[in-house]
Amino acid sequence: MGVQSISKKKGLGAEATADATGVIDAVIYGRASKDRLRLMRSIGDQIADCRTWCEPLGWRVVDVITDANRSASQWRRKEREGFEEALGLIESGRIQGFVTWEPSRAGRDLAIYVQLRAACQRFGVLYLTQGRVYDFSRPDDSFMMGFEFLRAEADANTMRERQLRTARRNAEKGRPHGRLAYGYRRVYDERTGVLVRQEPDPHTGQIVRDAARDVLAGASMWSVAMRLQDAGEPTPMRPWSEHPRGWDTYTIRHLLQNPTIAGKRVYRGQVIGDAAWEPLISWEDFQKLQRLFADPGRRVRGGGGMPAKTLMVHIARCHYCGRPLKRAVMRRKNKADAVKYHCQFRGCYKTTISQPGLDAYVQEVALAWFERPANLARLTATDGDGDGWLDHAHAVEEELASLQQRLDEAADRYAAGDLPVSMLSRIEQQLRPKIEQAQRALVPPISDENIRALVSAGDVRAAWAELALAEQRKIVKAVFDVRVQRTANRGQNAFEPERVLVAPRV
Numbered sequence: 001m002g003v004q005s006i007s008k009k010k011g012l013g014a015e016a017t018a019d020a021t022g023v024i025d026a027v028i029y030g031r032a033s034k035d036r037l038r039l040m041r042s043i044g045d046q047i048a049d050c051r052t053w054c055e056p057l058g059w060r061v062v063d064v065i066t067d068a069n070r071s072a073s074q075w076r077r078k079e080r081e082g083f084e085e086a087l088g089l090i091e092s093g094r095i096q097g098f099v100t101w102e103p104s105r106a107g108r109d110l111a112i113y114v115q116l117r118a119a120c121q122r123f124g125v126l127y128l129t130q131g132r133v134y135d136f137s138r139p140d141d142s143f144m145m146g147f148e149f150l151r152a153e154a155d156a157n158t159m160r161e162r163q164l165r166t167a168r169r170n171a172e173k174g175r176p177h178g179r180l181a182y183g184y185r186r187v188y189d190e191r192t193g194v195l196v197r198q199e200p201d202p203h204t205g206q207i208v209r210d211a212a213r214d215v216l217a218g219a220s221m222w223s224v225a226m227r228l229q230d231a232g233e234p235t236p237m238r239p240w241s242e243h244p245r246g247w248d249t250y251t252i253r254h255l256l257q258n259p260t261i262a263g264k265r266v267y268r269g270q271v272i273g274d275a276a277w278e279p280l281i282s283w284e285d286f287q288k289l290q291r292l293f294a295d296p297g298r299r300v301r302g303g304g305g306m307p308a309k310t311l312m313v314h315i316a317r318c319h320y321c322g323r324p325l326k327r328a329v330m331r332r333k334n335k336a337d338a339v340k341y342h343c344q345f346r347g348c349y350k351t352t353i354s355q356p357g358l359d360a361y362v363q364e365v366a367l368a369w370f371e372r373p374a375n376l377a378r379l380t381a382t383d384g385d386g387d388g389w390l391d392h393a394h395a396v397e398e399e400l401a402s403l404q405q406r407l408d409e410a411a412d413r414y415a416a417g418d419l420p421v422s423m424l425s426r427i428e429q430q431l432r433p434k435i436e437q438a439q440r441a442l443v444p445p446i447s448d449e450n451i452r453a454l455v456s457a458g459d460v461r462a463a464w465a466e467l468a469l470a471e472q473r474k475i476v477k478a479v480f481d482v483r484v485q486r487t488a489n490r491g492q493n494a495f496e497p498e499r500v501l502v503a504p505r506v
């Protein structure tokens, strides 16, 4: 049923069936979709199959249209440019055959079928799929094809249901069923043992609040960590984690970067809405903290709370793990001590470089960069006058708020079950880079006064030489991202400038 030979079709005598030579001009439409069951054929294979079906029928393929990497389900309706194009070809009257690998390759939505059928009927176009030709002017063909589309649509809906159920289950991991966040405790029903709620822990909750308050007030994370260390407070980390030695800057930062403490639910590392538990700090304070962490010029320290001894210590980073390089003095027999920067992160240890070599090189690159007038303009472009920066910051802040709101709304709709998780992640993929960009644009030019004084000085080098080391470090840290790669000739002490990547942040 529904199978029809091409000669029969010619006999139907529709006005636009074939050209004078009897050849059917056909368009192949293919689309790739992320198929969870991996039963679908690749787009190239689909096209090859379609061509194989066309050949014995004498159909001439005049066009191949594809929509790559897109889902054919009705929830992605706006992404069917290729299908729209194919439909346009049908309606142009220039083709007499439309070919897809299987009905759902044209879309799983019944509305698409109706549209396609109407166009094919109107322009006398035959539909070839799975090696069979359907003629929509015949009621039985029309019925069979409609049935195939209905089935494809039902499959898509089942798939969506399944995705939603999985997503809900996953999101539940962000509720009090998952790992308990530091600062909270769980309350269980005494009789039944059932979880009643998650609430701030009076002791650790207060530690989080105090840490947030102190860091916002300008205290170093190091000093907060040392206070807890001195008090003998157990760390939130498990003993086998990366930081078994007690509280340090990373511990504090890790604590304060967890949206859970601001009463937000997190799914796959992203905030997806308000949580059922009480926040330890306000969302505003939480965001202020994240901006603080993102500010490259925020703090320059020498490690261990001591003043820095050299220009690049804790500023230059390991190219492989991204962690700041530390300084080490190597005592050598019958030779002067060698001072190095090296990556001390366990599991990396990849980078070691000469301290005097790196300092001199970065300083030279920085000064040469500052001396170029075009770079002066780049540094002062956003804050030509004092209010300029503030106006800029307000505008960015508004933009950031509206982007964040859009994301929050999407997350709310998802939480309410109105939005499939695929759509949420797509919205997120679109918004996240914009949000991150806005956050970066909000980073204030911390050492701005000093930088401007430096670059507008008649003699940049003389002005630089007069700055205290701490000021030089602030400027270098605020303006440049410095990464160090490993050496090719292992064990050598020579300094190789090609290992150093210096990138201006502006």
Ligand SMILES: [Zn+2]
Pocket: 318, 319, 320, 321, 322, 323, 343, 344, 345, 348, 349, 350, 351
């Ligand atoms: Zn490293």
